[in-house]
Amino acid sequence: MENRRINLLFIVNSVGIGGAERHVITLLNKLDTARFRLSLAYLKKEDILNEGTLLPELDQDRLEGRVFCCNVSSKVDLRAARQLAKYICDDMADIVVCTNTYSLLYGWLARIMAGRHPRLVEIFHTTEMGTKKSKLQMLFYRPFFRVCDMLVYVCEAQKKYWRSRMLRAKHDAVIHNGIDVEHYVDHYTSEEKNLLRQSYGFSELDYVVGLCASMRPEKAHGDLLKAIANLRVAGLDIKCLFIGDGSERLRIEEAIKTMGLAQHVKITGFLADARPAMATCNVMALVSHHVETFSLAALEAMALGKPMIMSEIGGAAEQVIHGENGYLYKRGDIEALADALHQLMESKKCCQMGDRARSMVTQRFSLATMVNSFDQLFVKLARSPDQVMEVDNVIR
Known part of the structure; x- marks a missing residue:
């Protein structure tokens, strides 16, 4: 592991315009490619006409061409899960990074089908469930959190909320969202x-x-x-x-x-x-x-x-x-x-x-702070899995 890059496979629901999706695109654009070998799988094609797409914002050259759509056609598409499993094996993925609950389901399925056990990370962007349907869906997804090697919350209040409701993973940490503060400057006359x-x-x-x-x-x-x-x-x-x-x-x-x-x-x-x-x-x-x-x-x-x-x-x-x-x-x-x-x-x-x-x-809340925190997290998970509990004290 010390002599090669850490293979990260990110799984996201789609590359349509949204905060969670933009978060993934930002990480892919900023993580150190000398340290990480980056891949992106998105489960569904976005409706470009109605939603737009974030793909033009992704620097695909950094990913060495490893960007693919699973074309999920049903709630649980086993063909898509097998496609992800094959990629995990062929690419020797060290860490599978899932964004929110639906991609976590596919990350879990693919890891089982692959017969090997890359670290499973869930980046969770949700706090309250706004509808009865979403609350019922969360009951279904809860067990998948327990098999995660790391659950990443994006703020302290979110972590407190879900811990009080007994949501558990093997380990958890808080990494606040960050933005490029040099990009968001009021330089307009x-x-x-x-x-x-x-x-x-x-x-x-x-x-x-x-x-x-x-x-x-x-x-x-x-x-x-x-x-x-x-x-x-x-x-x-x-x-x-x-x-x-x-x-x-x-x-x-x-x-x-x-x-x-x-x-x-x-x-x-x-x-x-x-x-x-x-x-x-x-x-x-x-x-x-x-x-x-x-x-x-x-x-x-x-x-x-x-x-x-x-x-x-x-x-x-x-x-x-x-x-x-x-x-x-x-x-x-x-x-x-x-x-x-x-x-x-x-x-x-x-x-x-x-x-x-x-x-x-x-x-x-700068982008540099956020990316550095994820960098530390991924390295620790890949290279020092037995000491991963230390992450809780390092990343805030």
Whole structure:
């Protein structure tokens, strides 16, 4: 093992656009190829028309061509599992890295079929189960966690949540999500921001709150609309920019019209690069009712110098220090959300909190910190499996 690279096989549900999928692409692009031999298997082809794909963001040259789709055609596709098993054997995989529960199922099946036992790692991005169906699915997946050599949580709150619910693997660790803080820098000029604002019908002096998220029910865009409507009724001039697209767009557009906000709330649609749109906002918000565990979108906005207003779910309290670099509020509490928006209308306070937000990300949640932590984890698993418990004390 000391004389060859460590073979890592990543398994992900798809390469469609999503936080967990982007996390995998980032690791593949940044892990040291002098130390690791990298491969990627994705279970299903993404619907490019409706979802988009992250494949163009993957530097496939680093993977030496080992990127393949399993073309899963049913919930448990044994043909796909055998394909993965063959790859584990042929490539002598040392570690199989799974992202969330469905890929963990296939990693477990493939390891059994392969007849050899690479280390099994689960990177888990989920906290609360938002629906009855997802709760039942979690009951099915629970046993697979127990055979994992390492369960990686993406924040402390998530680890606490699942440990209290008796979710167990052989070992676990916390590695916070990280972003490229040099990529997310507000280098846009006032003129560039004003031109973009004008394209959405906003003026230079407007107070604009942004929300960057897929338009899905759990993201609760309607909560922000209600808070904005309440503030406008109270005589406060506030605008909103929804950055993104999704299945709920028509419902959201109808709600905007019904609330009389058509002149004050705009939707960008899908953007390949959301940085200019986020940079033109004064404040960013995430108002989700569930799903968020440790939001990359929040880190990106904070790195751009934007104070964050977040519903207090998942690891939000590890990102936002209430009253210092943003505000936290109880999910669904429209009055508290509106109050936070009102507080940040004071430009000096908004700028100060934005500076602290970027400082927080730079110091604690950089991409380099995250990648280095995974590097340590994979090396320890491959080369010192009997000492893997030490990881719990090293990686945070």
